[in-house]
Amino acid sequence: MRNSSAVLVAAVFLASAVETVEALTVVIAVGVTRGWRSALEGTLTALVVLGGLVAAVGPALVHYVPLGTLRVVIGGLLLVFGLQWLRKAVLRAAGLKAKHDEDAIFRTQVAELSTSARRGGTRRDSTAFTVAFKGVFLEGLEVVVIVLTLGATEHRLGLASVAALAAVVVVGAVGAIVARQLSGVPENALKATVGVMLVSYGTFWTGEGIGVHWPGADFALLVLVGVYAAVAWVLGFVLGRPSHGGVRVA
Numbered sequence: 001m002r003n004s005s006a007v008l009v010a011a012v013f014l015a016s017a018v019e020t021v022e023a024l025t026v027v028i029a030v031g032v033t034r035g036w037r038s039a040l041e042g043t044l045t046a047l048v049v050l051g052g053l054v055a056a057v058g059p060a061l062v063h064y065v066p067l068g069t070l071r072v073v074i075g076g077l078l079l080v081f082g083l084q085w086l087r088k089a090v091l092r093a094a095g096l097k098a099k100h101d102e103d104a105i106f107r108t109q110v111a112e113l114s115t116s117a118r119r120g121g122t123r124r125d126s127t128a129f130t131v132a133f134k135g136v137f138l139e140g141l142e143v144v145v146i147v148l149t150l151g152a153t154e155h156r157l158g159l160a161s162v163a164a165l166a167a168v169v170v171v172g173a174v175g176a177i178v179a180r181q182l183s184g185v186p187e188n189a190l191k192a193t194v195g196v197m198l199v200s201y202g203t204f205w206t207g208e209g210i211g212v213h214w215p216g217a218d219f220a221l222l223v224l225v226g227v228y229a230a231v232a233w234v235l236g237f238v239l240g241r242p243s244h245g246g247v248r249v250a
Contacts, residue, residue, distance in 0.1 A: 011197035016167035026135030034128035042132030075206030082198025089192035093236035200224035
């Protein structure tokens with residue numbers, strides 16, 4: 001049970017940290033370029049909506065959906081979700097896909113926002129509010145999906161929510177200190193780690209849902225994490241060899 005909780009917290013925290021970095025890059029770009037008031041209003045509005053989704057959907061999943069069915073369905077979703085993250089991480093490690101660059105995203109956001117003149121005399125900048133809301137909501141929606149799937153399936157929605165909130169607070173505090181972009185955060189490494197954890201959880205829960213009895217119970221999660229991490233590393237190494245070079249994946 002402790003192993004399961006540790007993997008749950010780590011997966012939710014890291015995934016939430018990655019998405020928060022991306023959302024915060026947008027918010028800071030909006031704040032620097034258009035002003036902080038509307039950017040913060042858009043951010044807070046998005047957070048309230050996302051919190052409402054967790055509160056509305058989470059308890060229903062926990063109390064009304066049979067655990068076996070929930071684990072099979074969500075396990076499958078996590079496998080698909082995690083494999084997408086892991087595929088991109090492997091391609092980036094092999095040099096076949098450009099790495100995620102928060103500096104470039106920040107510059108692009110600033111350039112786009114700077115081309116749209118702010119309308120004078122209004123208290124709220126609708127462009128700033130909308131861009132901040134959209135950035136936080138879209139990235140936060142991925143966090144909500146992870147919190148609901150991981151938390152509901154383990155019947156630890158509260159623990160998953162706290163882990164996500166902690167990630168938001170930590171990344172938000174760092175963003176407030178640097179007051180610009182968060183390019184120093186090793187986001188690509190975090191995405192690879194999260195991909196491994198999501199695939200491991202998806203495998204574990206799908207197996208439990210169809211009646212597989214894992215050797216060592218929750219300890220099998222750590223074994224799955226190690227196996228998938230090793231496979232991802234080997235794939236990155238093999239694909240990154242000169243004979244596979246020169247081809248970029250979009």
